[in-house]
Amino acid sequence: MKKDVNIGLVQMSCSSDVEANQRKAVERIREAAAQGAQIICLQELYKSLYFCDIEDHNNFDLAEAIPGATTDTLGELAKELGVVIIASLFEKRAQGLYHNTTAVLDADGRYLGKYRKMHIPDDPGYYEKFYFTPGDADSTESDRNGYRIFDTQFAKIGVLICWDQWYPEAARITSLMGAEILFYPTAIGWDTNETDPLINEEQYGAWQTIQRGHAVANGVYVVAVNRVGREADQQFWGGSFIANPQGRLLYLAPHQDEVVHTETIDLGKLNYYRTTWPFLRDRRVDSYAPILRRFID
Numbered sequence: 597m598k599k600d601v602n603i604g605l606v607q608m609s610c611s612s613d614v615e616a617n618q619r620k621a622v623e624r625i626r627e628a629a630a631q632g633a634q635i636i637c638l639q640e641l642y643k644s645l646y647f648c649d650i651e652d653h654n655n656f657d658l659a660e661a662i663p664g665a666t667t668d669t670l671g672e673l674a675k676e677l678g679v680v681i682i683a684s685l686f687e688k689r690a691q692g693l694y695h696n697t698t699a700v701l702d703a704d705g706r707y708l709g710k711y712r713k714m715h716i717p718d719d720p721g722y723y724e725k726f727y728f729t730p731g732d733a734d735s736t737e738s739d740r741n742g743y744r745i746f747d748t749q750f751a752k753i754g755v756l757i758c759w760d761q762w763y764p765e766a767a768r769i770t771s772l773m774g775a776e777i778l779f780y781p782t783a784i785g786w787d788t789n790e791t792d793p794l795i796n797e798e799q800y801g802a803w804q805t806i807q808r809g810h811a812v813a814n815g816v817y818v819v820a821v822n823r824v825g826r827e828a829d830q831q832f833w834g835g836s837f838i839a840n841p842q843g844r845l846l847y848l849a850p851h852q853d854e855v856v857h858t859e860t861i862d863l864g865k866l867n868y869y870r871t872t873w874p875f876l877r878d879r880r881v882d883s884y885a886p887i888l889r890r891f892i893d
Contacts, residue, residue, distance in 0.1 A: 599862060599864040600861070601862075602635070606624040621638055634679055637781060637821045640782050663707045674702065683700075696716070712729075712732070713756075721830055744773065753776065754779070758780065758784060761807055767814055775816060781821055786799065800835060815876065816841055836855065836857075841869035
């Protein structure tokens with residue numbers, strides 16, 4: 597049975613003005629809603645510049661409680677527009693304990709919960725381990741962590757964040773929990789000091805390819821939403837996209853431009869894809885214990 601859902605993605609640049617970024621995001625959400633979007637995803641850490649390019653204790657002042665003032669504002673907006681909003685924020689959980697977190701607001705304005713980034717990178721220009729504690733592997737009803745899905749008004753969605761993109765385990769677990777769409781709020785770009793265009797091409801190609809692979813392996817739609825613009829030595833590469841459960845690109849954003857795009861997907865086709873290529877049926881769960889080891893030697 598056909599079940600159309602309109603997916604909105606917001607690919608934008610950011611400035612050092614947090615309030616201006618928030619106003620811009622709200623304007624873009626309204627634009628996506630006007631296009632008919634029902635589920636709207638913002639990029640990773642959309643309220644600020646990508647501050648993890650340096651280790652600076654002053655940046656902890658950017659963090660906020662979740663739920664809190666921003667989720668209250670976005671919840672009101674979600675209710676007004678009748679849309680689901682996926683918002684990536686810098687969370688202060690307690691003194692000295694911070695997370696890279698995405699909150700989900702349902703179409704009636706309810707705060708459905710949050711996902712805390714599980715895989716935290718530490719690379720030149722991406723010093724996230726200085727700022728973020730990974731999400732806990734366990735969960736409780738009062739403070740759910742680990743991988744999870746959100747049963748929104750329009751679809752069951754999974755949310756993973758940026759560096760999580762490179763881990764098939766994260767996509768698989770979230771899909772097995774019932775996600776019909778995987779959303780990846782992202783902040784990734786090219787080093788502007790890199791002069792070899794082939795390296796830039798390969799990096800973007802790898803980023804897109806692995807996520808399209810998650811769509812294929814799990815029989816789900818994948819939506820990756822990246823930022824654009826130059827920040828310090830990073831040229832964020834945009835290139836946001838939506839892929840169907842066989843990895844076909846339904847939409848591909850440009851590398852340089854800000855974009856608000858809405859795409860209709862048919863969740864009614866999920867069973868077709870999963871029965872045509874029955875990867876979930878043929879999983880050998882009895883043979884996967886070694887994956888729980890750090891390395892096999």
